Amino acid sequence: MTSSAATETGATPDTPDTPEPGDSPAPADAHPAGSDTDTGAAPGTGSGSGTGAGAVVDPFDRDILPAPRNAQLLLLRSLLRPHARRVWTAAIYLLVQQAAVQVGPLLVAYAIDHAIPAVRDGRHGALIAVACGYIGCGIASGVLQRVFIRIAARVSQDVLVDLRGRIFRHAQTLSLDFHERYTSGRLIARATSDVESIRELLNDGLDELIEVVLSGIYITALLLFLDWKLGLLTLVSYGPLYLAIRSYQGRAVEAYRRRSTAIAAVIVKFTETMNGIRPVKAFRREQPNDEAFAELNARHYRANGDAILEMARYVVWSRLIANITIAGIVLWGAYRVAGGGMALGVLAAFVLYLRRLYDPIDRLGMFLNSYQSAAASLEKIAGLLAQAPTVPEPEQPVPLPARGEGVLPGREVVFDEVRFAYRTGGEVLPTFDLRIPAGQIVAVVGATGAGKSTLAKLLARFYDPTDGRVLLDGVTLCDLGRDDLRRGVVMVTQEAFLFSGTVAENITIGRPDATREEVEAAAKAIGAHDFITALPDGYDTDVRKRGGRISAGQRQLVAFARALLADPAVLILDEATSSLDVPGEQAVQHAMDTVLRGRTAVIIAHRLSTVEIADRVLVMRAGRVIEDGTPAELIADDGHFAGLHQAWQDSLV
Amino acid sequence: MTSPTSDTTAPDSPHRSTVHSLVRLWPYVRPVRVRLAVSAVVAVAASCMSLFIPLVLKWMVDGPVQDRDPGGVWLGGGLVLLLGLLEAGLFGVRRWLVARPLAGVEAAMRKDLYEHLQRLPVDFHDRWASGQLLSRATMDLQILRMFLAFPLVFLVVNGATILIGFAILFTQAWLLGLVLLAPAVPLMILCSYFETSYALAARRAQDQAGDLATLVEESVLGIRIIKAFGRHRSQANAFRRQTRELWDTEIHKARLLSNIWAVIMTLPEIAIGAALVIGSLQVADHKLSAGTLVAFLSTALALRWPVESIGFLLAMSNESATAADRYFEVRDTPVVSDTDGTGAGARPDGIRLEGVRFRYPDAPPHTAELLRGIDLHIRPGETMALVGATGCGKTSLTALLPRLHRATGGRITLDGVDTAELSGDRLRELVAVAFEEPTLFSASVRENVAMGAGPAGAGEEDVRRALAVAQCDFVDALPQGLDTQVGEQGLSLSGGQRQRLALARAVVGRPQFLVLDDPLSALDVHTEALVEAALREVLRDTTALVVAHRPSTVMLADRVALLADGRIAAVGSHADLLRDSAEYRYLMSGGTPEHDDDALSALEGSDAR
Secondary structure, eight states: OTTTTOOOOOGGGGGGSOOOOOGGSSOOOOTTTOOOOOOOSSSSSSSOOOOSOOOOOOGSSSSSOOOOOTTHHHHHHHHHHHHHHHHHHHHHHHHHHHHHHHHHHHHHHHHHIIIHHHHHOOOOHHHHHHHHHHHHHHHHHHHHHHHHHHHHHHHHHHHHHHHHHHHHHHHHSSSSHHHHHOHHHHHHHHIIIHHHHHHHHHHTHHHHHHHHHHHHHHHHHHHHHHHHEEEEEHHHHHHHHHHHHHHHHHHHHHHHHHHHHHHHHHHHHHHHHHHTTHHHHHHHHHHHHHHHHHHHHHHHHHHHHHHHHHHHHHHHHHHHHHHHHHHHHHHHHHHHHTTTSOOOHHHHHHHHHHHHHHTTTTHHHHHHHHHHHHHHHHHHHHHHHHHOOOOOOOOOOOOOOOOOTTOOOOEEEEEEEHHHHHHHSEEEEEEEEEOOOTEEEEEEEEOOOOOOOOHHHHTSSSSSSSSEEETTEEEEESSSSSHHHHHHHHOOOOOOOOSSSBBBHHHHHHTOOOHHHHHHHHHHTHHHTHHHSSSSTTOBBTSSSSOOOHHHHHHHHHHHHHHHOOOOSSEEEESTTOOOOOHHOOOOOOOHHTTTOOOHHHHHHHHGGGGGGGGGEEEETTEEEEEEEEEEEEEESSHHHHHHHHHHHHOOO | OOOHHHHHSSOOOOOOOOHHHHHTTTTGGGGHHHHHHHHHHHHHHHEEEEHHHHHHHHHIIIIIITTTTTHHHHHHHHHHHHHHHHHHHHHHHHHHHHHHHHHHHHHHHHHHHHHHHHHHHHHHHSSSSSHHHHHIIIIIHHHHHHHHTTTHHHHHHHHHHHHHHHHHHHOHHHHHHHHHHHHHHHHHHHHHHHHHHHHHHHHHHHHHHHHHHHHHHHHHTTTHHHHHTTOOHHHHHHHHHHHHHHHHHHHHHHHHHHHHHHHHHHHHHHHHHHHHHHHHHHTTTTOOOHHHHHHHHHHHHHHHHHHHHHHHHHHHHHHHHHHHHHHHHHHHHHOOOOOOBBOOOOOOOOOEEEEEEOOOOOOTTTTTOOEEEEEEEEEETTTEEEOOTTTTTHHHHHHHHTTTSSSEEEEEEEEEGGGGGGGGHHHHHHHEOOSSSSOOOOOOOEHHGGGGTTTOOOHHOOOOOOOHTOGGGGGSSTTTGGOOOEESBBBBHHHHHHHHHHHHHTTOOSEEEEEEEETTTTSSSSHHHHHHHHHHHHHSSSSSEEEOSSSHHHTTSSEEEEEEETTEEEOOOHHHHHHHOHHHHHHHHOOOOOOOOHHHHHHHHHHHE
8 A cells, every 4th residue: 555656765654564474473383393292192102113214204393284296386376266357357457557657757758859849839739639648647547556456456355265265164174183283373373374474465565566567567668669778778777676686585584584483482472471370470480581571572672673674775775776777877868868869858758767667666675575475375375275184074975874763862883993093103093893882871991192082083083093994873984974973973072162252152062053941951951050140141151251250160061061952872071071070070970861861972081980870981001992891890800990990989088 | 362352352541642642652762762863854864865856857957958068967967876875875874773773662662561461460361361462562562663663754754855845846836836736735635534444444354354363263272172063064154254254344445445546646647747738838938947847747756655655654653543552551550569578477377368358350240259258277287178169269269379369358367477468479489379270381391390489490309309299200201301392382281291290380399388279180090199199298298278179189188168158168177077068068979969868878878888
């Protein structure tokens, strides 16, 4: 939104400072390398059974994922293809518009060299033509500019909507195993700050960049046409100008990179302090934090100053080159006009054109910056979009067999020769078979990393098994459509994440068409109704707003109400009761016994109280089921479970 | 999670005048005022150079060129070169003068904001999303630095340039000057009007982009829930709706932009065209020299940007004023003054709470107090478990001890000293806390644990001892052991691991008073037993308050306090309370909250085991 007639004096809202891609509040790019193990069962912890032996670098440690060559070009092309007609129309408008803009000085030359003598001869036709031409071109350039901006905005906004949508949908389709390795921070950075840097280029730079280049070409051509000798002199100035831009770019990339790293560090420290203000205060971190922050802040101060000075240096050089060229042309031109070798009007036109030519050059460096950062962002996004989902939707979904009347609502689960290993190598679950009859409640116990969660995730089809099949009432999970799958299997996890919105909205995630009565019934069944009604606005309390203080235990109850509402055939609880107190836990057990009666359930818990309601217990160690039986049998067996159970009994009253 | 819509979380400050808001920057500008002023003078000088070049041109055209005097041409060319070199040099000087000092202003303001925020009370932070604070510390400060570098200086410079330029135009040819001046004023007004409505649209687009970012963040963070319930479609619908809204706003912005561009391109061209025609007629009539016409058109071109810029600059100043308001809104929040008492209790007396009352400052007015007169005495060296129903205020009570929140009534004493008379630092030196949700900072395991001993830190031996208490043997298996980076920027640990590190942090400094908020919730049975055994050693000579959700945690304590209805309903041993309090029984072993014979007998049955 800057005038192309801006001189440095006009230093438009200091453009050089705007592109700071690291500024978004999701400073995920600042991850040190190798910071990415995330899952409980970290892949490759020690187990050397990796496929590619030696130092295998996990590509997920870097921001740029492996993608086919030209991925970003292909992406760009596929984004623009639907708008091909608009792009061409816009290009034509711009070509005509720039032509109209550049006619002005030509008319000045014509007026001085031809119209004025003609007027002196009493012929006004030429001057009238000049007047009409000038005003006509002025209006045309304005009107065309208006049309061009609108078309260009349509294209770029449509492209952005398309791009955002692709990232969003793709991120949703990618399997959990990808999410766990890529980390949420990076994914969010792709969808926000990287899209933002492309938006910045499209909104605030690209059309101007094109205009600068286009007007440069037009003007050069006109100058060569007006007087090829002076025109050539102008061409000569492009050499040093090019060098100045290149050297600026080289240095600026470095300076901006350092600055965005520095600001990212400032942001991380800042956010961490504010989010952890309780421990900060409790452990008297204020003073040490002040010092650490001052250090980071000072580093940003220096990097910031460097970046600004880099811009200053570029401006001085480009201006010097421009002004020397102007002086040279004025000198040589005037000399030739004085000698009668050139018309005065041509010199005037040259002076006016040169001004137009060189004015936007200060900002060229900045455009190139934002172009580069957008290109880098596009590369990262292309890498993300090139990831194929490892848990694909079936092409021809198979429906679940219908339930007969009077049959239990649960469904049978079979793990058929299932084996699971991370793609990086580490085997989590060696081949095993497991059958859970419809309606059975199975508790899975074992130490952290024993493979309990993996088992649950295979059943929920968060992962697909490396070998073998998981069957629900005889249908392979991979063949189930998404809707069928989620009516069949629902999983409640330990991290009870609440989406922004009201408490009621958070519960209806379980079943979007549920009525308020059904929501309340679910909350009542789980014992969450009382605390919810005690919130400032009851079920309509916004969980992100004031007064919406919801404890970890309460969040788990909400998550549970969600699952009750969903009413699945198979329910998986992955440590979903860890923050509940005894009454909360009992409410859950009660609900299992009443509302969810007859459902197949798989319960992972480190607290054995949950096991009490189980029909069957699986004890897992190192990916294998080492004990399997009813609680009573296992206690009697005096195995691992018996020991755990004894420890638990001792911890009770 | 950042809440992108600022106005809902931030109390709106009454709108003050632009100038008034910006004047508040003075304390920060003061140290750089000389450089800033010099830079303005230099910039005016540089602008004059570009205005003088056309004058030289005129002199050349009307003088040496007309007279066919190549020597004069050399002089003119030399002058143009000199002016050009000067202009470029002065621009450089101007930027060089202010680059580092203004980056310094930005840095100083950010540092002060950070230090201020760290000292604001916890309830302030409860009210403000960290994203809101962050945008003040980054975007707003950047806007302010740019304001000092550009609008502030260039309002002066471009104003001066316009005056000088039009003075030159008028002295050359007053009629042509008038023709050119005609569109200047409407152009300035239009630009300023446009920029105001554009800024509004831009702010809206920013908010919508923020909302969209929140949606994206949530759908990534909540991916397990979305997948678990197959809710892709409703997320996608919300996403589509919001992108559509953003699209509308962006298109609206583009329309505004296209309109103002049409005006900016057309109006001056028409004026210059008119000037060209009138000028040509005058040249033809020999009322005007050809050189003057050339100089005139060239000057007009040089003045285009300054004229158009005034509106933009004014609007930017407006925006900067908003940024300044947002910044000072936070800075103006007073830090509750801290007492500097560092006294230690003369006699061991443990922790006493007397008639302590509390309500959250942001609680809706009609709600009752959360704590309504807590009386509790924890004897020296004693461990007291705190038990109560979900949401009854246990965690809030623990926050009062290290004064993370201030009690609204009553008093709390440590060894007989009223905590209100202790400085925050001293108080928190005495009282160590492990929170329910363990927060690790981006630092090594060692640093995360050692910070529990206060700013001085703790030695390797103490850290190892604390890790042993919390059964953090997993630390040795981490890639770099104690020096492994954890937290946001490092290795992510499981909930149980984080909880154990937080526990180690709480005990590393051998505090006199210890507050543990459900410290074992995420541990499995086996680890829990081990931690308990080790913790018992630590608790033997520490006065401690332990929030407990289950019997196993209560086992750590000598006595138990039952919190109900904002008061301590009962204090006693676990067995006493089991016998005497139905509510306690309910909380510890479930059943029905009322006196229920069945539940009682069932309980007795299990007791008799």
